[in-house]
Amino acid sequence: MMKRYPGFIILAAAISLAVSGLLYFIHYIIFQDVHHIFIYMVGDFAFLPLEVFLVVIVIERILTHREKQAILQKLNMVVGAFFSEMGTGLLGDLLGSFENRDEICQHLAVTQNWTPSDFKQAKAFSLAITGRVDCHKTDLEGLKTFLIQKRSFLLRLLENPNLLEQEEFTDLLWATNHLSEELEARPTMENLPESDLEHLASDIKRMYRHLASEWVSYIEHLKAKYPYLFSLVLRMHPFQEHPSPVVT
Secondary structure: OOOOHHHHHHHHHHHHHHHHHHHHHHHHHHHOOHHHHHHHHHHHHHHHHHOOOOHHHHHHHHHHHHHHHHHHHHHHHHHHHHHHHHEEEEEEHHHEEEEEEEHHHHHOOOOOOOOOHHHHHHHHHHHHOOOOEEEHOOOOHHHHHHHHHHHOOOOHOOHHHHHOOOOHHHHHHHHHHHHHHHOOOOOOOOOOOOOHHHHHHHHHHHHHHHHHHHHHHHHHHHHOOOOHHHHHHHOOOOOOOOOOOOOO
């Protein structure tokens, strides 16, 4: 079936062709020079492919790039709100549940001298954290209460259509929301069988991997764009021995 074009497009095309024909006719009436008309007409048609290239490809890509950068800037504000509201707290509270806590701190203890290569290695390490999570060292009841309290905040973030541009951050939100639902589904965290604790440990590790990776990406953004915010993170992040906001 042939695609039917909206009536206003057909009307606009007809009017444009009619106006163009009328102007060429007026030109002929005044100058009586068909040769001159065809010279400029062919010249205009010859320039048309270049004009299409400049407008459709070059200019459109520039505008699209600027629009994408503006969206990413707004998304980084959303990511920052997430870590301020709950992300950084989860990083610190769950760190002690990992048997390889010291290894995690060693790889994620960001410093002023970190280079893009250091951030890249830290993100790769974060997504592949393999240490065992010991739920006996985790305040599951406290974690459950905290995540339930933040449920509406998480859902508001997931409703943000711009997050489609940040697939990794969306994965983090889904992993966090899933852990919240798993914990909420259990009336109590006491006397859970080891098999169930292992299941929860797997959910915690999945969320923590995404959490740590997105945190590293966010900190790299702060280092490049907002050094004053990066300075506070350096003093407060949980992967150092004595976090403190006091400048020494």
